[in-house]
Amino acid sequence: MRTNNTYLQARCKRLTARRGPLRAxxxxxxxxxxxxxxxxxxxxPYHDLGGTYFAQRDPERATRRAITALNQLGCTVTLNPIQAAA
Structure with missing residues (x-):
């Protein structure tokens, strides 16, 4: 993983966690x-989707994943949505 914030790097990280480094x-x-x-x-030409593609595709899933990770570390989480500027 020599590039940062790319779709392929995000895909590799997600797959490595589930399948292992060689299968990923x-x-x-x-x-x-x-x-x-x-x-x-x-x-x-090649069009990279970006490193945040998976979080943008399903933000609720990304939120649940982050909350679960924090709960496993022993933290309680309270969500306060950011209010849009008027």
């Missing part, structure tokens, strides 16, 4: 090959 590496390699195939087939 193979899955990320497959993602890269698939992206290259689409780039060559459609004649399009």
């Amino acid at each position: 590496l193979v899955a990320v390699e497959h993602s890269i090959i698939t992206a290259i195939w689409h780039m060559l087939t459609d004649n399009l």
Whole structure:
């Protein structure tokens, strides 16, 4: 993982936690090959989704995951939503 805040790095971190480092590496390699195939087939440049793609895709799930992680560390969590500026 030599790049920061990229979709592939986020994917690798998520998969490493569930499957282990070697399976995550193979899955990320497959993602890269698939992206290259689409780039060559459609004649399009690579567009990175960003490192926050998974959190933006389902923010409630990301919130639950963070709360669960804090609870496992022995912290209680109270959520106070940020109010939008008028």
